[in-house]
Amino acid sequence: MNQIMDSHCHWDHPHLQTLQPALWQSCLDHGVGQLLVPGTQFNRFSSQVALCETNEKWHLALGLHPYFCDQHRPEHLLGLEHLLNHSQAVAVGEIGLDFAIDMTREAFSQPNQEQLFIEQVCLASRVELPIIVHCRKANDRMAQILRQQRFGQGGIVHAFSGSLQQAQAFTNLGFKIGLGGTLTYHRAQAMRRLSVALPLADIVLETDAPDMPMAGGQEGGEYPNRPDYLPRVLDVLASLRPESIAQIAHQTHINTLQVLNLPMMI
Numbered sequence: 095m096n097q098i099m100d101s102h103c104h105w106d107h108p109h110l111q112t113l114q115p116a117l118w119q120s121c122l123d124h125g126v127g128q129l130l131v132p133g134t135q136f137n138r139f140s141s142q143v144a145l146c147e148t149n150e151k152w153h154l155a156l157g158l159h160p161y162f163c164d165q166h167r168p169e170h171l172l173g174l175e176h177l178l179n180h181s182q183a184v185a186v187g188e189i190g191l192d193f194a195i196d197m198t199r200e201a202f203s204q205p206n207q208e209q210l211f212i213e214q215v216c217l218a219s220r221v222e223l224p225i226i227v228h229c230r231k232a233n234d235r236m237a238q239i240l241r242q243q244r245f246g247q248g249g250i251v252h253a254f255s256g257s258l259q260q261a262q263a264f265t266n267l268g269f270k271i272g273l274g275g276t277l278t279y280h281r282a283q284a285m286r287r288l289s290v291a292l293p294l295a296d297i298v299l300e301t302d303a304p305d306m307p308m309a310g311g312q313e314g315g316e317y318p319n320r321p322d323y324l325p326r327v328l329d330v331l332a333s334l335r336p337e338s339i340a341q342i343a344h345q346t347h348i349n350t351l352q353v354l355n356l357p358m359m360i
C-alpha cells in the first residue's frame with residue numbers, strides 16, 4: 095500500500111474527534127500514516143497540542159489564521175512563540191492572507207492581515223520553522239512579502255489556487271504546492287492542468303478535512319471530508335500525470351517530510 099501523509103488536516107476539529115478511534119484506524123488502513131495538524135486560533139492551541147501529544151505521527155503547526163483576525167490579540171503572538179518550542183511543532187501555520195473575505199471590517203483590512211502575517215513570518219524565521227500558508231486572491235502580494243522579508247524556511251502553500259507562474263513564484267522561494275480535494279472535480283480543469291504542469295518535486299497532498307468536500311462522495315453533510323479520503327487525491331493525480339501511482343505517492347510523501355524537516359518514518 096502507498097504510504098502518504100495528509101499535509102493539512104484539522105484533526106482537532108470536534109467533528110473528526112467524534113469519529114475516533116475508528117477514523118485513525120481507517121487512515122492507517124488507507125496508507126495515511128501521518129498528519130500535519132494546523133492551528134487557527136490561540137484558544138484552540140492547548141487542546142490541539144494535547145491531542146497531538148497522544149500520537150507522534152500527528153505533527154503540530156501553530157499559527158493565527160486570517161479568518162479569525164477579529165479574535166487575535168497581541169499577546170497571542172507571544173503565547174504562540176512559546177508554544178512553538180514544543181517538540182512536535184514542525185511549522186508555523188496556518189497563517190496567511192485572505193483577500194476574498196470581507197475586508198471592509200477593520201480587523202480584516204488588508205493592512206491588518208498583512209501585519210499579522212508579517213509578524214508570524216518573522217516569528218517563523220526566528221524559530222527556524224517553515225510556514226503553512228493560507229492564501230486566497232493574494233498570491234502575488236504574498237510572494238512579494240515573502241521576498242521582502244527574505245523568508246528562507248520554505249513551507250507549504252495549502253489549497254493553492256492560481257496560475258503556474260504564481261505557483262513557481264512560491265516554489266522558487268522553497269515552498270511546496272498543496273493539492274487537495276478540488277482536483278477531484280472534473281470541472282476543475284485549470285487546477286488539473288496545473289497539477290500536471292508542476293514538477294512532481296513541488297507537490298504535496300492534503301485534504302483540509304473536515305472541510306473541502308471531494309467529488310463523488312455521498313457523505314455530504316456539514317463536514318464532508320476526512321483524512322482517510324486522501325488516496326482519492328492521489329488517484330486523480332495519477333490519472334492525470336505520467337508517473338505511476340506508487341511514484342507519485344512516494345515522491346509527494348518525501349516532499350512533505352522534507353519541507354517539514356521530518357525524518358522518514360515507516
Ligand SMILES: [Zn+2]
Pocket residue numbers: 102104132188302
Ligand atoms: Zn486549513
